[in-house]
Amino acid sequence: MDPVAEFLGTLQMERGASPNTLLAYRRDLEGFRDFLRRERRGFREAGTAEMTRYMGWLRRRGLGSRSVARHLSAVRGLYRRLLEAGVIARDPTEHLDTPRPPRRLPRTLSMQDVVALIETPDISRPDGLRDRALLELLYASGLRASEALGLRIEDVNLSAGYVVPTGKGSRQRLVPVGAQALRWVRLYLKTARPILVKRAEAGTLFVNR
Template sequence: MAQLAAERDQAHIDRYIDALWLERGLSDNSLQAYRRDLQQWSAWLAQRDSGLLQCGRIEVLDYLADQRSGGKSARSTARLMSCLRGFYRYQLREGRLSDDPLANIDAPKLGRPLPKSLSEADVEALLAQPDDDIAIEQRDRAMLELLYATGLRVTELVSLRFAQLSTAQGVIRVTGKGNKERLVPMGEEALYCLQQYLRCARPQLLADGESDVLFPSRRGQMMTRQTFWHRIKLYAQRAGIRGTISPHTLRHAFATHLVNHGADLRVVQLLLGHSDLSTTQIYTHVARERMQTLHSEHHPRG
């Protein structure tokens, strides 16, 4: 009897995996992960004399509780629930079930992961890598300084035009998501590097050609995001910075360091171009972690 129930469950799993492959074209790795989750769920139910199409809400809750107590993270549990939810919706659609055992069961809330950032020392090391005697690297230095000074998105940076720049006022006019404009101050160091680049390196890159792109490629055209990502990766390797680094990492560093130094969150929101303050509030968690680390390192009772 138990063998027959196990074979029935396996047949249900096989049909569902075939449907996933046909309908969604998932990779072999994804299909194997779905199959593994469903087989483990089936085996757990079999120990309780139940099956995939005989279980109810209580058994689902007990299984999820077992998974969490066994050390599964909230993210893994959420992925498992997504797998089970898809399986039972398929059974309902095929008419093999009349009630969904996962109805009214919420997935665990996933905290927003803290953005990867760089320490201030890492940023200094990164910005020191480009060689100002090489035109392309002087351009890169101006871009890195500007990115860290303003927190621009990489698309906003590579698409900057001359008309958006005011060296006299020390600001740039940026059109961000939703075509929303914002004015962002550059800071003295970024402005100085930018002026040096405009005076020396940019004319060399254009080779007497013309372009309204502020940071042209060697061909005098707008640089791609991917190209700039590779340039940052080069300087990170030179600086000995480990781990993945991207233009977005410098945007996060800009916001994190501002908050760490006491900047008002609404000011950071305006500088980043966030439409909603809740998006910016992630940096309060970063700052809080930093304060906790400093407290534990330096306070006599930390």
Template sequence: MAGPADAIRFAWRAVRTYEELPEALRGLISSYLNHLAVERGTARSTLDSYARDLRRYADYLAESGIAALPEVKAHHLSGFLAELREGGRGQPPLAASSAARALVAARGLHRFAQAEGVLDVDVAREITPPSPPKRLPKALPVADVLRLLDNAGGEDVRGLRDRALLELLYSSGARISEAVGLDIDDIDDSERTVLLDGKGGRQRLVPVGRPALSALGAYLVRARPVLAARGHGSPAVFLNSRGTRLSRQSAWNALKSAAERAGITSGVSPHVLRHSFATHLLEGGADVRVVQELLGHASVTTTQVYTLITVNTLREVYATAHPRAQAGE
């Protein structure tokens, strides 16, 4: 089994001109990688990435006439970040996420050097990684969701379970972990709500629509007793073939199978149903703070990313429907 030192050597083997680095930089980077491997237990893949990033950083410093880390000023790190984003010296530009990772590696090197007494002042603290661009959550059109749910499962035990699961995911906006974590006592038929255990131990009551309640009722009456008889009295709502709590992977497989039967070729995951739930609510006129509560977001800022989808939709409709939308082009 390869040890931390082997991982470091493996990482540096990808560097063709390691020996050409200034000795002080080379030694400090090796010490830092060794620290990450031995004391922090950093994964080999991360060590490989950091080694490449730090090699590029050391190249940049050497090109700037820097032979040791104490000579580095804040403007050197700013220049390095600019090179990462724009390219230069024969190096291709990096995506925002990769540039941020490389700067994190450089900042970690400076922090380590200060802790080791090599640096008196950590100038890298002044430079922050670029924020990655906001990625809009993926949402399925309503028609695709309905087709997906229509193909959720048959009338056998597994089919009834899978239909109830997918109906619940879309009806409540639950995370997949919240759905498979449900216990029987968490369902209130009279109030038409489910009690979800969210992130950070936060619980929330979420209303559930009639189609989902109907699918849940059919499953609980006709299918769950069959599955429960194979286990040892699990309180879980959704059970597997052994009568124990359904796993997240099995729930994902149920969704994947339904998508294939429905002929939906775009990537579908349990989180896509959650995104669709939020997007369709906002498109229907729901207040963003209500959606925040339903999703269990600690901050409304997290929820507001869904409003970008609805604004984009409005913009597309406007561009194609308004007689003066394209005027002047």
């Protein structure tokens, strides 16, 4: 029986693969078969050298990392099946690295976006004032969210203008904070925090209702 047809039948019967998945696998595996014909090889004769050239062939056709990885996934599945069935003694794909797509740089917020985000909380509410103070502090200091949320009252020096967060490995550092953020933190401490604080979190700077 044709190895591709047998493999696709296994995917359908044992794994319940969808028609679209089967169609994509068939297309990729027939492309691999065409490549092997050019190499004057069959599925059983292909080795690591052929697999390396196959990946280069896919690249020369203009395929990106994700597409190459998809083709390689289909071929790997076929060879795992052939190995399990005893048709081949060694999987020629076992030492191939799956291509990884390039990492995208995170999109940065514009100044307009930052201002809109900071001004989102409803400062007429205690929890909104808390959130505004937190956002102002994050923007002014560059603290991680976990560091800011982990601050305690004694970690904040409003008169000197700095906070002392605890980072990874329980390491502490002194971080300067701008006047505007300090003003919002001071307002939060005076008017909103006394309303929100619970006994169990008495020492925590930013508290829940």
